[in-house]
Amino acid sequence: MRTLRTRASRSVVFGVAAIAAIGLLAGCTSDGTEGEEDVVDQGTSSDENAATGDTVVIGWSGPEADHGWLGAINSGALAAAESFDDVELRQAEGTNDANQQIAAVEQFINEGVDAIVLLPTDGAALTQVAISAMDAGIPVINVDREFSDPAGSRVTILGDNYGMGVSAGRYICEQLGDQSDAIIGEIAGIDSLPLTQDRSQGFADGLAECGLEVGPRVAADFTVAGGESAASQLLSANPQLNAVWNHDDDQGVGVLAAIEAAGRDEFFLVGGAGSVNMMDRIEADDSVIKATVIYPSTQAADGIALARLIAQGKTMSDLVTPSVPYRIVLDAPVVTKENVADYIDLAFES
Numbered sequence: 001m002r003t004l005r006t007r008a009s010r011s012v013v014f015g016v017a018a019i020a021a022i023g024l025l026a027g028c029t030s031d032g033t034e035g036e037e038d039v040v041d042q043g044t045s046s047d048e049n050a051a052t053g054d055t056v057v058i059g060w061s062g063p064e065a066d067h068g069w070l071g072a073i074n075s076g077a078l079a080a081a082e083s084f085d086d087v088e089l090r091q092a093e094g095t096n097d098a099n100q101q102i103a104a105v106e107q108f109i110n111e112g113v114d115a116i117v118l119l120p121t122d123g124a125a126l127t128q129v130a131i132s133a134m135d136a137g138i139p140v141i142n143v144d145r146e147f148s149d150p151a152g153s154r155v156t157i158l159g160d161n162y163g164m165g166v167s168a169g170r171y172i173c174e175q176l177g178d179q180s181d182a183i184i185g186e187i188a189g190i191d192s193l194p195l196t197q198d199r200s201q202g203f204a205d206g207l208a209e210c211g212l213e214v215g216p217r218v219a220a221d222f223t224v225a226g227g228e229s230a231a232s233q234l235l236s237a238n239p240q241l242n243a244v245w246n247h248d249d250d251q252g253v254g255v256l257a258a259i260e261a262a263g264r265d266e267f268f269l270v271g272g273a274g275s276v277n278m279m280d281r282i283e284a285d286d287s288v289i290k291a292t293v294i295y296p297s298t299q300a301a302d303g304i305a306l307a308r309l310i311a312q313g314k315t316m317s318d319l320v321t322p323s324v325p326y327r328i329v330l331d332a333p334v335v336t337k338e339n340v341a342d343y344i345d346l347a348f349e350s
């Protein structure tokens with residue numbers, strides 16, 4: 001059985017390597033061969049980025065790790081920091097209290113850290129203190145939950161919530177073909193959150209590409225118990241379904257439990273986020289779940305790596321422009337039995 005530690009370590013190495021392995025672009029000579037004289041100088045090479053530099057102090061603050069995805073976010077940030085000899089990480093206690101997180105960021109500012117990586121419990125509530133850090137000359141890397149003012153961050157790293165929905169909708173379209181009368185269910189996360197709204201809108205738009213529509217819909221709360229309750233409600237009210245998209249694989253543990261307890265197998269299930277629990281079931285092909293859509297739990301690890309580059313005055317040298325982008329939106333690929341091996345090492349334990 002694969003372990004979470006192995007997966008977390010590999011996912012962080014993968015993410016950090018993707019940033020560290022940033023090289024010079026080789027041009028072609030007139031005869032079509034690569035030549036050093038045509039290499040574009042982009043300021044820093046991959047070797048320079050990976051080399052140990054001046055020690056930088058990075059403050060990291062995120063919400064309480066109360067479910068698997070956030071646990072992977074936190075462990076990924078720690079492992080990324082440990083992978084660099086020149087990073088000193090100062091971790092604030094995880095909290096879902098915006099005021100406590102504001103106090104943690106204020107402490108980082110008072111300590112004069114070199115950079116702050118922040119996954120806010122509430123993007124709007126943390127915006128002003130993030131602006132204060134930026135005004136103090138401390139670059140802030142905003143992860144996952146976006147601030148309400150772009151002045152609060154030097155870099156924003158986001159998963160693609162809307163893209164998750166589109167990917168799920170398109171996958172269902174591919175599987176159902178021309179079944180225009182198909183009944184498509186949706187088990188959302190917390191409906192009041194913008195991320196849930198974005199996922200649902202993307203799902204509707206993805207299905208619309210092949211003429212399908214979202215049918216019965218319920219919302220859960222990203223917990224196992226909530227997923228089981230919402231799925232039971234959906235199943236009892238709908239004796240026939242063709243496909244269901246569940247937004248979140250943490251709540252998906254409960255969703256699958258409800259489906260199996262009801263003995264329902266006439267439809268297929270698509271998950272969301274990319275947990276090892278779901279990927280193992282997809283790989284085994286022993287249940288109704290046939291796919292899941294990635295929402296990367298490596299965002300904070302990427303944030304640590306980028307904070308280091310910025311604090312050391314380095315750039316992403318795969319880019320012709322000698323800079324680190326202001327905004328990065330990560331991909332939302334679909335994981336199936338055919339490609340699960342490509343993503344399993346990035347999975348998190350629910």
